[in-house]
Amino acid sequence: MIHGTRLCRTYDPSCGLSALKRKPLTVANCFQQQYFRIPPKSLRVQEGSEAVLECAIGNLAGQVQWAKDGFALGYSSVIPGYPRYTMFGDRRHGVYNLRIVNVTLEDDAEYQCQVGPAQMHKVIRANASLTVICE
Numbered sequence: 001m002i003h004g005t006r007l008c009r010t011y012d013p014s015c016g017l018s019a020l021k022r023k024p025l026t027v028a029n030c031f032q033q034q035y036f037r038i039p040p041k042s043l044r045v046q047e048g049s050e051a052v053l054e055c056a057i058g059n060l061a062g063q064v065q066w067a068k069d070g071f072a073l074g075y076s077s078v079i080p081g082y083p084r085y086t087m088f089g090d091r092r093h094g095v096y097n098l099r100i101v102n103v104t105l106e107d108d109a110e111y112q113c114q115v116g117p118a119q120m121h122k123v124i125r126a127n128a129s130l131t132v133i134c135e
Helices: none
Strands: 005-012 017-024 035-038 043-046 051-053 056-058 064-068 085-090 095-100 109-115 124-133
Touching: 035 124, 043 051, 051 124, 056 095, 064 085, 064 095, 095 109
Parallel strands: 043 124
Antiparallel strands: 005 017, 035 056, 051 095, 064 109, 085 095, 109 124
């Protein structure tokens, strides 16, 4: 730090490399928002099989939950009312995948990985659809 400025490593999209830039010293300059490292991707699965919707968050600060067609499934790994659904992963690495076993036509829906706000972090959401194919 020199005279109220700080050198921060930033990403320069024009060259794809990190660069050191001098910025006025503020907390926000080097603060990074939570973001999706691995956003959920839409899946097509056979009825009766298993589906895993992936979701991994970088700079995780908020609580994570999944929603099905706009209905929040909760923050627990065991999802009440949905015995075939499990949220699993590794909080230290920001991994919160949703596993659905013995998929049925009722599981054909729009899903959303939701990360709540915390301190200076904003809410983030990412959608994926699950399409169930009949046998």
